[in-house]
Amino acid sequence: MGTGISLCMIVRDEEDTLGRCLSNAREYADEIVIADTGSRDGTPALAKRLADKVCSFEWRDDFAAARNFSFSLASGDYLMWLDADDVVKSSEIGKLLALKRSLRDDRPDTVMCRYESAVDERGETSCVYYRERIMSRSSEPVWQGRVHECVPPRGKIVYSDFTVTHLKTRPSPPGRNLSIYRAAEARGEPLSPRDKFYFGRELLGAGLTDEAERTLEAAALDPEGWYVNRIEACSALAVCRERKGDPEGALAALFLSLALGEPRSGVLSAIASLMRKTGRIGEAAFWYESAMRCRDHSPEGDFDDPRTRSVIPLLGLTECYWLLGKKAESRACHERLLTMAPAHPTVIKNSGFFAAHPETEDGGT
Numbered sequence: 001m002g003t004g005i006s007l008c009m010i011v012r013d014e015e016d017t018l019g020r021c022l023s024n025a026r027e028y029a030d031e032i033v034i035a036d037t038g039s040r041d042g043t044p045a046l047a048k049r050l051a052d053k054v055c056s057f058e059w060r061d062d063f064a065a066a067r068n069f070s071f072s073l074a075s076g077d078y079l080m081w082l083d084a085d086d087v088v089k090s091s092e093i094g095k096l097l098a099l100k101r102s103l104r105d106d107r108p109d110t111v112m113c114r115y116e117s118a119v120d121e122r123g124e125t126s127c128v129y130y131r132e133r134i135m136s137r138s139s140e141p142v143w144q145g146r147v148h149e150c151v152p153p154r155g156k157i158v159y160s161d162f163t164v165t166h167l168k169t170r171p172s173p174p175g176r177n178l179s180i181y182r183a184a185e186a187r188g189e190p191l192s193p194r195d196k197f198y199f200g201r202e203l204l205g206a207g208l209t210d211e212a213e214r215t216l217e218a219a220a221l222d223p224e225g226w227y228v229n230r231i232e233a234c235s236a237l238a239v240c241r242e243r244k245g246d247p248e249g250a251l252a253a254l255f256l257s258l259a260l261g262e263p264r265s266g267v268l269s270a271i272a273s274l275m276r277k278t279g280r281i282g283e284a285a286f287w288y289e290s291a292m293r294c295r296d297h298s299p300e301g302d303f304d305d306p307r308t309r310s311v312i313p314l315l316g317l318t319e320c321y322w323l324l325g326k327k328a329e330s331r332a333c334h335e336r337l338l339t340m341a342p343a344h345p346t347v348i349k350n351s352g353f354f355a356a357h358p359e360t361e362d363g364g365t
Helices: 043-050 063-072 090-106 176-186 193-205 209-221 227-243 247-257 265-277 281-292 311-323 327-340 345-356
Strands: 005-011 031-036 053-056 078-081 110-119 125-136 157-166
Touching: 005 063, 031 043, 031 063, 043 053, 063 078, 090 157, 125 157, 176 193, 193 209, 193 227, 209 227, 209 247, 227 247, 227 265, 247 265, 265 281, 265 311, 281 311, 311 327, 311 345, 327 345
Parallel strands: 005 031, 005 078, 031 053, 110 157
Antiparallel strands: 078 125, 110 125
């Protein structure tokens, strides 16, 4: 039995990124399949030059339907997906080829791979999580969800450190996802627990804070929801309440998440930040310290920001320790940041502060 990989994509008006995405695809994909959902630029012509199969799919406000169509066109034993603004860096090709060779013996149904979905202005990864990236065709994978679609992992699941990087060149069409949810709502379609979470995030992003708060609270409290989505709903709910000038309500949302699973560094860093803003400096230091001891939960599907275990709490502790009179500890945190994030604006500002305050905790120089 073979282990050929079909790379399956859905695209629309992607002529600026499609070539970049597929520049090295022939090194790992045995087949490239593209479903075009209504491009009005040069994407179809470009796709025909780069792919083995290119077909049109009539858009119906349903990303899962489009992805299932692309999967139906594939002939490989394993199906891999990418978005047009995804990149497989040259440094990752070796990992992917090794993974491909392992498929012959391991025969997994689902391969979960790292996804760097956001990079900050300094080029540092600010959000990473694992996604179902490669699936066996024999397991009959089915995409679910009109928006933020996924294939629920099943069967034999393996994890790989092979990483795909998401590099947007332009923002998504404003209001697109929210309008899809609104239309489904108008048709009377019930929202799944997962939909509640993502609908709430879309509402929050659109500035509809009151409605977002209600929707995210429902997602956080839904016992049928996936615990990771419920934890993240708590974090988004806290943002809603802080925007409304309710820091205690925001803290309550964050503390609710601690009853749903092991503490996340992002949650603890957010608790610490709220404590610091309300003058509870000693408590803020405790929560920043706790955030640094958290483990990475991205293999569980969390939207993990590695900075919430390092740079963010260290910046908070630099300030908190100084205010608590622990000046040596404050300087020690700053020294760590100088090696970790020397170009960070706050680190640069703090360097000036420490230069102007040479005293240490014991009064020495």
